[in-house]
Amino acid sequence: MTRSPGAPAPEWIRALDLSKSYPVGGGLFRKPRKVVRALRNVSLALRKGETTGLVGESGSGKSTFGRSILRLTEPDSGQVFFEGENILAFSPREMKRLRRRCQVIFQDPFASLSPRMTVRDILCEPLDIHNIGGREERTDRAAELLETVGLRGEHLRRYPHEFSGGQRQRIGIARALMPNPEFLLADEAVSALDVSLQAQIVNLLAEMRRRFSLTMLFITHDLSLVEYLCDRVAVMYAGTIVETAPADELCRSPLHPYTQALLSAIPRIDPRRKTARLIMKEEGDSTGEAAEGCVIAGRCPCARKECFAESPSLRRVGDASEHMVACRCVS
Numbered sequence: 001m002t003r004s005p006g007a008p009a010p011e012w013i014r015a016l017d018l019s020k021s022y023p024v025g026g027g028l029f030r031k032p033r034k035v036v037r038a039l040r041n042v043s044l045a046l047r048k049g050e051t052t053g054l055v056g057e058s059g060s061g062k063s064t065f066g067r068s069i070l071r072l073t074e075p076d077s078g079q080v081f082f083e084g085e086n087i088l089a090f091s092p093r094e095m096k097r098l099r100r101r102c103q104v105i106f107q108d109p110f111a112s113l114s115p116r117m118t119v120r121d122i123l124c125e126p127l128d129i130h131n132i133g134g135r136e137e138r139t140d141r142a143a144e145l146l147e148t149v150g151l152r153g154e155h156l157r158r159y160p161h162e163f164s165g166g167q168r169q170r171i172g173i174a175r176a177l178m179p180n181p182e183f184l185l186a187d188e189a190v191s192a193l194d195v196s197l198q199a200q201i202v203n204l205l206a207e208m209r210r211r212f213s214l215t216m217l218f219i220t221h222d223l224s225l226v227e228y229l230c231d232r233v234a235v236m237y238a239g240t241i242v243e244t245a246p247a248d249e250l251c252r253s254p255l256h257p258y259t260q261a262l263l264s265a266i267p268r269i270d271p272r273r274k275t276a277r278l279i280m281k282e283e284g285d286s287t288g289e290a291a292e293g294c295v296i297a298g299r300c301p302c303a304r305k306e307c308f309a310e311s312p313s314l315r316r317v318g319d320a321s322e323h324m325v326a327c328r329c330v331s
């Protein structure tokens with residue numbers, strides 16, 4: 001999606017140098033065998049009213065990042081600025097106030113909910129938690145939002161198992177919209193759906209974003225989904241952001257070999273968008289742990305000797321450009 005020319009939108013939230021590690025492989029009486037670095041000094045700003053796509057393969061740290069900026073996971077270090085304040089220093093009460101303005105859509109929102117709750121109760125739960133409105137108002141809003149996402153008010157009395165996957169995700173979106181949030185974190189919100197349903201839900205998210213002026217972080221492992229929905233994209237690998245750019249630019253002229261590999265794997269109908277197939281080496285390290293230098297050097301078909309020695313930082317390509325890449329081979 002292209003933005004109209006002019007000044008960039010102001011920042012809604014900014015993460016600065018976020019790091020998070022998890023110990024793995026230990027036991028009750030044994031020390032952890034190793035540490036997974038889920039986030040390594042990740043900095044990223046999400047702009048107001050924009051949808052930012054966060055893309056990368058499984059285990060690259062996308063969910064950890066999304067959860068960290070809302071403190072659903074506590075980062076080990078770094079800062080998250082919201083309206084000029086570092087939210088990592090917020091009190092529980094301040095956090096609760098911020099969370100009311102933010103909602104999350106998961107891959108399957110019903111997986112964590114009681115199958116004995118009606119759709120009405122599922123939708124009204126965020127308002128119950130934040131004590132917003134009376135019972136009748138809550139029910140009215142739930143019915144209205146069900147219609148907005150393409151379902152019917154009478155569905156309020158039904159139970160989750162009575163719906164298809166696509167309908168369930170529509171209910172998940174309606175639930176997230178209930179407290180009138182400013183920010184949506186959509187974590188693999190369409191990954192469990194088949195391709196035609198994915199398109200419908202992505203369209204619905206795009207419409208909701210326009211209608212409610214939402215800022216969104218759209219997390220996916222599928223780069224083909226971001227071009228239509230997102231204004232900006234950040235590509236993650238092994239806990240680092242390797243490239244970030246406006247979505248159309250990133251899809252048109254990807255610079256990082258990893259982004260090129262992800263894009264070249266997408267079947268294209270448009271012959272002008274044809275890219276040479278670039279394949280990352282399978283046998284290399286995919287955790288970034290072995291490499292002293294660039295996290296992806298072990299798998300990168302373009303890696304030079306120096307890529308193994310020093311890790312590249314994210315740098316701007318061109319003076320006025322919003323395109324940033326962490327690769328020493330890109331000039």
Ligand SMILES: Nc1ncnc2c1ncn2[C@@H]1O[C@H](COP(=O)(O)OP(=O)(O)OP(=O)(O)O)[C@@H](O)[C@H]1O
Nearest residue numbers: 022023036038057058059060061062063064065221
């Ligand atoms: N609670 C946890 N305990 C231990 N390790 C974790 C935990 N959460 C995440 N990790 C590890 O941190 C790394 C990043 O995980 P994360 O879930 O953020 O990746 P992801 O990019 O969202 O992957 P996916 O696409 O599979 O959802 C992975 O190696 C994962 O195994």
Ligand SMILES: [Mg+2]
Nearest residue numbers: 062063064188
């Ligand atoms: Mg995830």
